[in-house]
Amino acid sequence: MTPRAPRPKRSTTDAGRPDAADPGLTALGLRPGATVRFRRRDNERWKEGNVARREGDGSLGVRDGKGSLRALPLDLVEVRTIGPRGGVIWEPLPDRAARTEQLDLF
Secondary structure (H helix, E strand, O other): OOOOOOOOOOOOOHHHOOOOOOHHHHHHOOOOOOEEEEOOOOOOOOEEEEEEEEOOOOOEEEEEOOOOEEEEOHHHEEEEEEOOOOOEEEEEHHHHHHOOOOOOOO
8 A cells, every 4th residue: 555645734713713803794793703602483493603704695604503504694683792791692683784884893
């Protein structure tokens, strides 16, 4: 048996890192890894997931609890945030995207 040739190393890009800024997500006020919840129908339970990316058709790519990547319409997603008294609240994604926010300086 002959030895295999070594595989070429893959170049690492910013798109593969979770802290890389995605302009599509930034426009929505999100970052990769942000906690969101979603449901497909009104009679389903909410499922939590993490933001992965913005899809080409404008939907949001979310990783669910099993690790599957789902492409969800923006109106089915709610974003976890901290309320005015310090508690966790869920804000609909279209409301968050419509609001303007101050960007982080550092």
